Amino acid sequence: MKFGVVVFPGSNCDHDTYYVLKDVLGQETVLLWHKDHELKGVDCVVLPGGFSYGDYLRSGAIARFSPLMREVREHAERGGLVLGICNGFQVLLELGLLPGAMLRNKNLKFLCQFVHLRVDNPATPFTRLARRGQVLRIPIAHFDGNYFAPPESLAELEEQDQIVLRYADENGELTGETNVNGSTAAVAGLISRRGNVMGMMPHPERASESALGSGDGRLIFESLIRS
Amino acid sequence: MIDPKVLSDHNLTAEEYEKITALIGREPNLTELGIFSLMWSEHCSYKSSKAFLSRLPTSGKRVIQGPGENAGIIDIGDGQAVVFKIESHNHPSLIEPFQGAATGVGGILRDIFTMGARPIALLDSLRFGPLESPKNRAIMDGVVAGISSYGNSIGVPTVGGEVYFHEVYSRNPLVNVFCLGLVEKTKIFFARAEGPGNPVLYVGSKTGRDGIHGATMASAEFGQETEHKRPNVQVGDPFKEKLLLEACLEVMEKGLIVGIQDMGAAGLTCSTTEMPAKSGTGISINLDLVPQREDGMTPYEIMLSESQERMLIVAGKENVAEVRKIFAKWDLDAVPIGEVTARKNLKVSFRGETVIDVPVDAVVNLCPVYRRPARKPASLRSAQTLTLPSPPKDLSSVVLKLAASPTIADKEWVFRQYDHMVQTNTVLLPGADAAVLRIKGRKKGLAVTLDGNALYCSLDPRTGGAIAVAEACRNLACVGAVPLGVTNCLNFGNPEKPEVMWQFKEVIEGLAEACRTFEIPVTGGNVSFYNDTEGLSIHPTPVLGVVGLIDDLAKLVGPGFREEGAVVVLFGETIEELGGSEYLRAVHGLEKGRPPGIDLKKERAVQDLCREAIREGLLRSAHDLSEGGLAVCAAECCLFGSSGTGCVLDFDDEMRPDAWLFSETQSRILVSVAGRDLPRLKELAEERNTPVKTVGRTGGTELIIRQNEREIVRLPVETLHEAWKKAIPRAFSV
Amino acid sequence: MRVRILVSFKESVLDPQGQTVKNALLTLGYSSVKDVRQGKVFEIEFDGISDEDARRIVPEIANKVLANPIIEKFAWEILGEAKQV
Amino acid sequence: MRVRILVSFKESVLDPQGQTVKNALLTLGYSSVKDVRQGKVFEIEFDGISDEDARRIVPEIANKVLANPIIEKFAWEILGEAKQV
């Protein structure tokens, strides 16, 4: 599987993601400059974390207009794989490739910490190595991760099994407390109807080596590699 | 005409003015006066501190760059070096906590990446007034949010730091930010303006009327009127800085430039004089070419502006096109504004006229140096006299109270707001004794810590200074790191007060002696004077930043107990030393006595022992004793353990129980070891002539401490956890 | 021409920032405060466009860039000299 | 009574948010955009206060809570029904 990690001027997890894909997992991986117009033949586009354009207006609001985003959209429309992590998720929402929007965390503070995630849909290219209900320990680091969807689209998301990851406790239980940022339905990761575009707030690239305290993030990348 | 009022507005004395006139051979014009005022300010010239700073040891075989550049550089082997420095942003953070702290982060980051290094970690040392006051809470809230906003968005992890609370910081909070960078030794850059004829380029944000006289503000005392002295605050643009960082590192990586310096405090003035002064050249620039954000700016304003996110670059003519291309890729302009000259002056033109023409050497190097009078404070004697109150009956609740004292309590409320994991190198997260970073592709790692106990310094500045170094190094020893170099931020009151000058001199002596004993060079630092509000000085507050090297990260241990049944061992001896302790302060409301003494040789032996034991893989955990003494240390070892493991400790000693528990005797470390490794550990200790004592075992779910078989403390770890974890969030939830 | 665009959350979206401000004001004793909503304001200076142009361009910009229609609504006006903050 | 308070950076203060929006608009081809400033807007609903009370309370709140007078300025108005966003 060939991966392409998009570099916006304010991306800051681009190299972390590249490192995991290339050096830890040994995959063919390229960096894709946001001003370019080609995807260099990658199978999976990764939109990494960071602050694509400073994000002073709204996270991901301006990145959405980057030249490369047209190619990313076409890639997604062709059924190509796209993974948005953190800011990448926010960009996917702004692009309309995933439904909903992000609000400030409910406590109005940036949150950097490990969280537990329950895999609610293992039948996706991003989670196929997981069991239903499996709990992953992966860190978050964001200010705007409070997912919002209007009630009608929420019902549809549930019905179509599009909520892939939810904030839970270490036993997979959902409590108010574990939903640290206040997301609707504790959404931590979401997939498109067609199942090829996923956005997630937690950072799997920060949990792909045991030296960093967890290897659970590899499950996401390794699932993709098996796709 | 320059009259006394103008001079005093510029914080210059009549003698200084005379000296300026003599140096340039005529009366300066107002713009030139502004240049001198800025560069001869305390903040830029170190005129009151230089004479004393020279006492600090600055050399060593790993030192690539000592004091005198934007940051110090230490060789870490394998062709790599670390670049680090600490800076204060105290005054701006009082006026506008969010932006003041944010731009402090921006400034220290530029100091690091101007040297060609990629910033890999930030740490922050913060001091606030008590959280009962809404104003103090607002300051803390703003400062933490500001650091978080800048550091997080630029993508440099904030991996550690310290937070202290004391009344003296109520009207004068301290915000010291440290940055660590990593560089290939062949890719280091300096602030040089070599090669007459080479173009001088301006890059980054446009110049506005920001912070004019920020440096002089940092060199004057605060009073009521400062409430109005307010345009001096800048707004940070971390996104612009991120672009600048990437573009600068790219042109440096490609070897396209000759020299580079950031424009922070003292802006264009500082960079256009310091760079040539270091190279024996001059610079000539045309202000009409400087990108400006506002209309109608005067030369005075342009030269003195402290707009953030700007850099000055000197490049060979042949590379200018390529340099501009790289900046354009990052959506930045690189604008030629002048050139390097053989004539050693700063010459500035504006609308066809020469508005500045002064020798750079006069501006940068010839500021008068003062040896201000120093006098031991008369009040010190009574402060050092302590009559101990009798020990409280219920010592468990004292432990609980200390765990919830904001200075000791969990700081997660703070560091959860910092992205401490970006760059994926943080192997020991905030909360431990030192932050530990891996270096991708190598076995070794780096450890960093900030430390300084101001209460000790107020009671005995020399001892306090030595302890600051000792404790910072002890923090490193607890993760198995060898200290390589030190940077320091010296936060003091008004140096024109003889008592403050005495404190300063004494602290430096303490620092110097400790650095010599530990054989660690001081590679730079920062002095922040005039931390007074309405005549009240802060405690003398030196903050030490120490960087250490760990050979093999696989051997790393943390502070928390890891399992049941391990043997708990105390390195070092305990003496009845309650003076200056957090216990006396928080429980008895006493800030008195002599701080604990320190025997630097013994300290070093304890640290060596800890490092060696870690290197041999003998330890399961290691945590140093500091504020709160043994009881708090043991409590923290339980709290840091992921499984909430308790412990039972036994002592047979006749010392008063509160001294046993809370004495802050130096040179002590509490470790846990597997029983089978105990003999070897004792062997190592004997070789080093260091007392070690088995004091108990890990296990259970409570912290239990007994003296002569009598139980004096019993607390469920969960209860401790609740008190320790919630203290700061609770203060903010009112 | 100077245009002011106000962007705020739709009624159906919770506004925690506004809530926080409200709580702060109540704590300070401003008991007459019933509700606070927080939003963003943009003032855009245009060069050489007509009112008609503005009526086309401004809503376009607001919908596309300044507001996220899933959670936000906007209103705008042309500013006379007097109205500028 | 409903009051609207606009808070924005003073003219002389750098407004990075406005600048990024401006750059984005120019990149999108809105070449008539000359300048953008971004600020905050608060809409506060008060209960049972007079216009006179408002003239006293609102500036106080704005200075104390909503704006930092060192770098920000504010303006305010009382809203009629029609004016609400």
Ligand SMILES: Nc1ncnc2c1ncn2[C@@H]1O[C@H](COP(=O)(O)OP(=O)(O)O)[C@@H](O)[C@H]1O
């Ligand atoms: N407390 C200190 N200990 C050692 N060196 C110091 C200390 N304070 C300042 N210095 C050094 O003195 C020099 C002053 O340089 P300068 O660049 O003017 O400082 P800054 O960048 O902090 O304004 C720097 O090399 C700095 O590292």
Ligand SMILES: [Mg+2]
């Ligand atoms: Mg400097």
